[in-house]
Amino acid sequence: MVQLVDRDQWGARSPKGMTVLQSRPKGVKIHFVGDRVDPAIVNSHGKCLALAKSIQKHHMDTNLWGDIGYTGLACPHRQLLLGRGPGLLPAANGNGLNSDHYAIMAMVGTSGLVVPPDDMLHGLVDAIHWLRRLPAKEKPCGQEVLGHRDGWDTDCPGEWLYAWLQRGCPRPDGGAPPAPGADMPPWPGRVLEYPPAAVGDDVLTWQKQMRRRGWPITVDGSYGSQSRDIARQFQMEKGLRTSGKVGRDDWEAAWLAPIT
Ligand SMILES: [Zn+2]
Ligand SMILES: [Zn+2]
Incomplete structure (x- = not known):
């Protein structure tokens, strides 16, 4: 297993x-x-x-x-x-x-x-x-x-x-998949710890923060180019940046900036 x-x-x-x-x-x-x-x-x-x-x-x-x-x-x-x-x-x-x-x-x-x-x-x-x-x-x-x-x-x-x-993902030896309830490893529980961007008592993800700011979010969480565009637009509007590439520091500044 x-x-x-x-x-x-x-x-x-x-x-x-x-x-x-x-x-x-x-x-x-x-x-x-x-x-x-x-x-x-x-x-x-x-x-x-x-x-x-x-x-x-x-x-x-x-x-x-x-x-x-x-x-x-x-x-x-x-x-x-x-x-x-x-x-x-x-x-x-x-x-x-x-x-x-x-x-x-x-x-x-x-x-x-x-x-x-x-x-x-x-x-x-x-x-x-x-x-x-x-x-x-x-x-x-x-x-x-x-x-x-x-x-x-x-x-x-x-x-x-x-x-x-x-071919249906066969085992190399032709064996069967594990029976339901067999010795599957127990899920260790939520092991991920994410640094929250705290606003009041809320713990907000980047997407939730952006939504609360009224930005349309169509990206599905992969933090690709659409997220970068949204971050850039937000940073320009708030005077956090004026031009150029979005760097990691800018990214974090936008994430942590208070919602106004
Ligand atoms: Zn290994
Ligand atoms: Zn792949």
Whole structure:
């Protein structure tokens, strides 16, 4: 059975934002690294943790997302590194596509480690079933299993995994999925701690703050270009900035500025 790896265990940074899912997702979308993955990762779980950290850094510092974009990351050792975790909107599926599916990334790439080791496939199957059987309050998902390329212009999750999805995600040994109620790992509870932007007694997310300011929010929580445009517009109006790119400091200033 897949083993859950807490954010503390892989050294995750604190997220900058979150959006709670309003309804149950229809299923899961599978992703891959989309770059070279060092084949030595198969013999070193430490490399799995390092890869997760580098992906989180890219998502937060380059994409300006609030956190790593994935719900979880499946490594070659039948372990699932918890990203945003269940119950929260992922950011990896593409704008407008995140509330429909959780996002699980498999640690294979376009070169180096391309074919998932058996334990990674077992971990993926386990993780999909785990997400389907969560307690109701954690938003268990439906039966769909799709690739990132379904609905978005990308090669992700690569030819090998996409073919595997189309075969119905079989286990390498042809084994059955875990029986309901079998030894699924218990959900450790809400492990994410987000720095709140406090206004009065409220704890507000970026989107809620923007809504309260009357800005139309169409972005679904991935903190992409639409969020940046909204932040830029807000900052210009409030005199927080006059031109140029939105930097991280500006971003935080806009987040923390009092609502007037
Ligand atoms: Zn992807
Ligand atoms: Zn590993």
